[in-house]
Amino acid sequence: MQRLKRLIIGVVNILMPIVFALAVGAIFILISGKNPVSVYVFLIKQALFSEIGLLNTLVSATPIIMTGLGIAISFKSGLYNMGIEGQMYAGAFFAAYLGFTLSGLPSVIHISICILGGMLMGMLYSLVPAVLKAKFHVDEMVSTMMLNYVAIIFTKYLTNGPFYGFTGFPATVFINDAAKLPRFNPKVPFTPAFMIAIVLVLIFMVIYKKTKLGYEIEAMGKQVYFSDSVGIRVEKRIIVIFLIAGAVSGIAGATEVLGVHYRFISGFSANPGLGWDGMLVALLASNNPIGVVFAAILFGALKYGGTTLQTFMGVSNDTIGIIQAALILFLSVRYIKTDSVFALRLESLLTRLSGKGGAPKEEGANE
Amino acid sequence: MNNLISLLSMGLAMSTPLILGTLGGLFTYKAGVLNIAIEGMMSASAFSSILITYYTRNVWFGILAGILITLVVGVVFSFFSVTLKGHNIITGLGINYAVASIAPFICLYLVGNRTSIIVTDLVVPSNIVVDVPLLRNIPILSDFLNKQTPLTYISIGCILITSIILYRTKFGVYTQVCGENQEAAEAIGINVNMVRYGAIAMSALMSAMAGINLSVENLGMYTDNMVSGRGFSCVAAIYCGKGRPVRCVAYAIIFGMTRALQIKLTTMFDAATASLCEMLPYLMIVIVMFVSSLGDYKKRNIRGFRNG
Helix, strand or coil, X not given: CHHHHXXXXXXXXXXXXXXXXXXXXXXXXXXXXXXXXXXXXXXXXXXXXXXXXXXXXXXXXXXXXXXXXXXXXXXXXXXXXXXXXXXXXXXXXXXXXXXXXXXXXXXXXXXXXXXXXXXXXXXXXXXXXXXXXXXXXXXXXXXXXXXXXXXXXXXXHHHHCCCCCCCCCCXXXXXXXXXXXXXXXXXXXXXXXXXXXXXXXXXXXXXXXXXXXXXXXXXXXXXXXXXXXXXXXHHHHHHHHHHHHHHHHHHHHHHHHHHHHCCCECCCCCCCCHHHHHHHHHHHCCCCHHHHHHHHHHHHHHXXXXXHHHHHXXXXXXXXXXXXXXXXXXXXXXXXXXXXXXXXXXXXXXXXXXXXXXXXXXXXXCC | CHXXXXXXXXXXXXXXXXXXXXXXXXXXXXXXXXXXXXXXXXHHHHHHHHHHHHHHCCHHHHHHHHHHHHHHHHHHHHHHHHHCXXXXXXXXXXXXXXXXXXXXXXXXXXXXXXXXXXXXXXXXXHHCCECCCCHHHCHHHHHHHCCECHHHHHHHHHHHHHHHHHHXXXXXXXXXXHHHCHHHHHHXXXXXXXXXXXXXXXXXXXXXHHHHHHHHHCCCEEECCCCCCHHHHHHHHHHHHCCCXXXXXXXXXXXXXXXXXXXXXXXXXXXXXXXXXXXXXHHHHHHHHHHHHHHHHHHCCCCCCCCC
């Protein structure tokens, strides 16, 4: 009974923000003189009900799954690590660099080196705010955001200057064929990157459920001073958590380069970027790895659908941004708490339906 | 010497939005709801003031609209983070994100392009500067303090006003009580939510002035993403100054000077190196935050994260 009640409340808490956000989006679609229902139907059809569309949705979802995992582990432990974007740029650039400088390697080894390189670079870049936070108590939210700007500007400089690919816009040369992730369907950049993302999800689940680190993350997220008092080495754990987040973001950047673009393009993650989408996904999934996958697919659909909206329906791509922003705002609120009036009514209703009529068990505020 | 003076003059101009944003953010910092939405509030006012100026052909309407719309943004932020008790970092980021996507949407729909509105035919930035009577006679000071825009002088006045409001008025003291101990504030009958709404409104008002300074006073135009992290510089300044008005403003001025330095450096190097210089303001914030934390680091002598 309690589980069913909690499930219903959880579903309502996730669905309500989505409905509200879509409603806000509908207002803006109306302003631009289109019919919101037909736009949403078109978006869903495009993104989910065709093979190409579905694969493209998964392609858009892949990096968001990884950045979402990175943000989720940070949020879960109470760290506002907004640096996923910058770490992804660092990882992506280094992966591209390895991709076009190394040659003559077998494909599998070359790809592994690139992804590992991207991962290491992401970790290295996340080490800066990590040490600043752990040792010097520098606020991680501001420092990581500033370091995002630094990474974006620095890679722009690199692609404009020393590694300019002579393409007319800031991008490096293409990576070697051996470093390219194989595509399952020649028309869509759907690659093993998605499987890598799923494997990462499984790894995160194991970390959360089966390891000491998972317990410590949970404890730090609930009460960092208490965790400190009972002997968790908070300083070290902060660095480890940042490194894990940096690693997944580095991999996200690397797979984007190796699977989708085949080179490093300055500003490839667009504005406001995959790191932001990751944050949204983590919020929507309340930091649960499996939830991250579904939320990322929803976002992949919005993202891919958004690009087709512009061309086919004449609705500005910014509408998707507005929906996402509304989603953040509505997601920040818990609509139904486990001890609210609605929850109690729901419980008595469920009890009556099941016909047992037993007194509901007392439940503390373990929300 | 000339270079230095023009750097100082430009630095002061660049510091203006940061000073205003920082002072506004101080109210929310003291009230216990850190305002990450300064960035979005600045964009909202920079955008709406120029948009309304463009439509009504009157700068004053534009400025008024900028302030009003930013206050509305402030109310939305308060509603989500105070009334509905959303986490204020997340709601703040949401506001930033919302403004960043609504502005180009409206821009595209009303003006026809996504990224800029130009009203330089109505606003001539070089005509807005103030020639201060006494100051103009002082030899060196006048070179960089005189002939700044009105909001620069207002922002300097705001330092005093903010200090007085925060430390000498009932509202200011209530604000601090709400930030320090919410339960205690409630126990003695302070309406915490109202005080927080007030603090956020103050923050929105000052961020609105900052945005107007950026778009109307300095350029006479709005371009997409023109705030470019200034709101977060304000948050950094508040953290570095630990919520003391004068200290925070000092950090804001350091960040403003760095931006001016970056623009100066851009003219000295070739295009590629110049683009590298763009990192400077952001890198500087991280470095300054690090250096300002070193003082506390030395004082620590007990193990553990908490004792830092």
